[in-house]
Amino acid sequence: MDGTILVADDDRTIRTVLTQALTRAGCKVHATSSLVTLMRWVEEGKGDLVISDVVMPDGNGLEQLPKIADARPGLPVIVISAQNTIMTAIQAAEADAYDYLPKPFDLPDLMKRAGRALEVKRRVAPKREVVEEDDAGDLPLVGRTAAMQSLYRLVARVMNTALPVLIVGESGTGKSLIGRAIHDFSDRRSLPFVTVTSAELDSIEGPSTVLARAKGGSILFDEVGDLDDQAQARIVRMLDSLGENAPRIMATSQANLNGLMEQGAFREDLFYRLGGVTVSVPSLRERVDDIPLLADHFLARAERDGAPLRRLGGAALDLVRAYSWPGNVRQLENAVRRLVFTAAEEDISRSEVEMVLGNQPAMETLRSGGEGEKLSASVAKHLQRYFDLHGGVLPPPGLYNRILKEVEAPLIEIALDATGGNQAKCADLLGINRNTLRKKITDLDIRVTRRRKLM
Numbered sequence: 132m133d134g135t136i137l138v139a140d141d142d143r144t145i146r147t148v149l150t151q152a153l154t155r156a157g158c159k160v161h162a163t164s165s166l167v168t169l170m171r172w173v174e175e176g177k178g179d180l181v182i183s184d185v186v187m188p189d190g191n192g193l194e195q196l197p198k199i200a201d202a203r204p205g206l207p208v209i210v211i212s213a214q215n216t217i218m219t220a221i222q223a224a225e226a227d228a229y230d231y232l233p234k235p236f237d238l239p240d241l242m243k244r245a246g247r248a249l250e251v252k253r254r255v256a257p258k259r260e261v262v263e264e265d266d267a268g269d270l271p272l273v274g275r276t277a278a279m280q281s282l283y284r285l286v287a288r289v290m291n292t293a294l295p296v297l298i299v300g301e302s303g304t305g306k307s308l309i310g311r312a313i314h315d316f317s318d319r320r321s322l323p324f325v326t327v328t329s330a331e332l333d334s335i336e337g338p339s340t341v342l343a344r345a346k347g348g349s350i351l352f353d354e355v356g357d358l359d360d361q362a363q364a365r366i367v368r369m370l371d372s373l374g375e376n377a378p379r380i381m382a383t384s385q386a387n388l389n390g391l392m393e394q395g396a397f398r399e400d401l402f403y404r405l406g407g408v409t410v411s412v413p414s415l416r417e418r419v420d421d422i423p424l425l426a427d428h429f430l431a432r433a434e435r436d437g438a439p440l441r442r443l444g445g446a447a448l449d450l451v452r453a454y455s456w457p458g459n460v461r462q463l464e465n466a467v468r469r470l471v472f473t474a475a476e477e478d479i480s481r482s483e484v485e486m487v488l489g490n491q492p493a494m495e496t497l498r499s500g501g502e503g504e505k506l507s508a509s510v511a512k513h514l515q516r517y518f519d520l521h522g523g524v525l526p527p528p529g530l531y532n533r534i535l536k537e538v539e540a541p542l543i544e545i546a547l548d549a550t551g552g553n554q555a556k557c558a559d560l561l562g563i564n565r566n567t568l569r570k571k572i573t574d575l576d577i578r579v580t581r582r583r584k585l586m
Contacts, residue, residue, distance in 0.1 A: 132242075134179035134249040138162040139169040140211070141187050145234075149182065152238060153245065166190045174202050180229075180248050182241075185212040185219065193219075196226035207248040211236055217272040220283035221316045224290070231287065233280045272308055273428050274421040278413040282309075289408050290317040295380040297405045299388075300412030303459030306383040307353065309412060314349040319379055322348030329354075332362035338369035345378040355405065356386030356397060363398045370404050380405065415456040415463060422452050425460060429467040438471045446481040450527070454488055488527045510538070540575045543568070552580050 136158050138149050146162040153160045161177060163169055166187050172178060181199065183192040196208055207229035212219050223231040229248050232241055274280075289296060290313045298306045307326065314324045325345045331337050341350060352358075352366065370380065382405045391397035415422065426443055434440050443451060456462055466487050474483050514534070518526065543561070550556040554572075558565040572579060 132156040132158055132246045132249060135159040135161070135177060136245065137169060137172050137178040137181045138183075139166060139181070139187065139192065140164065140184040142184070145184075145211075148238065149241075152242060156242060156246075158245075158249075164188065166192065166195055170195060170198065170202075173199050173206065176203070178206065180245060181206060181208040182245065183208060183210060185210060185214055193222050193226055193228075196223075196228055200227060209241070209244060209248060211241075216274075217279075217283045217286060217312060220280075220287040221290070221312070224287035225316065231284060233275065272305060272312060273424055274418055275424060276413075276418040276420050278418050279421060282410065282412065285408075285410055286313055289313065289410075292408075293377075293379065294407035295382075295405050296408050296410055297388075298381065298383045298410045298412060300383075300385065301414045301459055302385050303461035304412040304414060305460055306385070306412050307351065309410060310349075310351040310381045310383060313381065314351075314379065317349075317379070319348050322346055322378075324349045324351070325378075326351045326353055329358050329362055332358065332365055335365070337362075338365050342369065342378070347376040347378055349379040349381060352380075352382040352405075354384060354386070355382045355401070356384040356388055356391055360398070363401050367398065367401050367404065370401075415459045419452055422456075422463065423448055425463055426451060426467055429464050430471065433468060433471045440477055441471045441474055442478050443470075443484075444478045444480060447479045447484045450481055450484045450488070454527075485527045489529045489533070536575065539571065540577065543571060543575065544577055547577070547579055554579065 132153075136153050138146055138153075138160060140146050140149075140162075141164045143164070146164070150160045150162050161172055163172075164187070166183075166189050169181070169183065173181070183195070185192040192210060192212075196210075199206055199208060209230045209232065210219075210223040210228045211232050211234055212223075213234040219233075220231050230244050232244070272279075272283075274282075286309065296310070296313060298309050300306050310326075311324060314320065323344060323346050325341060325348065327341050327350060331341060355363075355366075358366070388397050388402055392399050392402060415425075423443075426448070430441055430443070451463075451466075458465075469487050470479050470483060473487065474480070543557070546557045546560050547554075550560060554568055555565055558568040561568065571577075
């Protein structure tokens with residue numbers, strides 16, 4: 132590696148580590164803790180690459196990127212930051228940074244990126260409007276884990292391309308929010324963003340109506356795995372008819388589309404039309420270290436909205452981290468909101484968390500374990516997974532009744548459906564007393580609809 136690198140960071144340790152590593156690699160290094168000094172070096176023509184922190188004592192590193200581009204067109208800048216949110220990655224891309232890395236960074240990875248930056252001559256990109264930091268407050272896409280940082284970088288890379296984007300992940304992970312972020316921080320931000328559900332594709336005119344609403348902006352097909360064959364065919368025909376000024380196409384799915392294709396439930400031609408770039412949104416249990424950050428985010432948001440100040444104590448936070456969160460970020464947000472209003476003191480206690488989590492689902496949605504597998508074996512697998520996800524910490528008390536409730540409710544619902552809502556026949560089918568059935572319907576909040584059943 133050959134070249135002169137300008138390093139700007141207010142952390143002396145980071146300056147020392149980078150100076151030593153880059154010098155050993157054959158580079159000349161100028162390091163400073165001041166953006167003023169960095170800009171002086173840039174304006175004097177020094178440096179072939181800039182590595183800069185964001186938050187500095189005398190300013191914001193991201194705000195210097197347009198000035199660096201004006202003074203030295205083509206000079207690559209690698210942004211490093213401890214502000215590990217999607218907004219930082221997006222702002223870095225918007226300001227035409229060569230690359231972005233969160234702190235703490237992997238030194239060998241940074242060295243590889245620096246080497247590529249020195250080798251590649253940067254094209255002069257057109258100036259773009261830099262998104263203000265204030266816009267970050269309403270985006271609940273928060274996380275410092277490696278999984279989320281990879282997601283942020285991918286979003287920043289694809290947001291201004293024309294490629295279709297397929298966003299996959301479990302329910303409650305924020306798939307639609309990712310789609311909205313891609314639109315809101317892209318060149319199409321001033322154009323409409325249209326979310327399409329299955330109901331809007333029921334008629335032949337549905338796709339043309341959607342296109343008219345989008346006006347060249349972005350279209351997000353929500354949960355495409357749930358669409359029937361007719362709706363899928365209409366989307367294929369719509370995509371094949373797109374011409375100039377076509378909208379950006381995105382889709383979300385919590386279903387395994389490959390599995391649906393194998394079953395003949397999802398069109399292969401639609402899959403390949405939607406899958407230009409696949410963005411996988413990690414589940415909350417895949418980024419446990421983000422849970423405290425997310426909880427603080429939701430507590431702060433509640434306080435801004437007028438709720439009382441609340442904090443999660445150490446024991447309470449341990450329990451929140453240990454929970455499996457099958458409903459992901461959406462479930463965590465709802466639980467925190469309940470805790471804000473049910474906690475007696477400013478510091479939320481472990482027992483108060485136990486009380487709220489005691490009413491939360493204990494299992495993820497059961498999925499088929501393969502043909503011929505008994506129900507007991509499938510349930511056993513999910514229960515073992517539930518215990519494993521708690522990382523050696525016991526689940527909240529009341530597990531027995533929670534498990535029975537989750538198995539009992541769908542059993543009664545399916546039995547009622549099979550008997551056309553006739554409670555006498557349903558009770559006989561289940562082998563329980565009719566009064567017992569009525570009580571369970573009330574306790575489990577099951578909706579009963581009477582209808583004729585042709586069977």
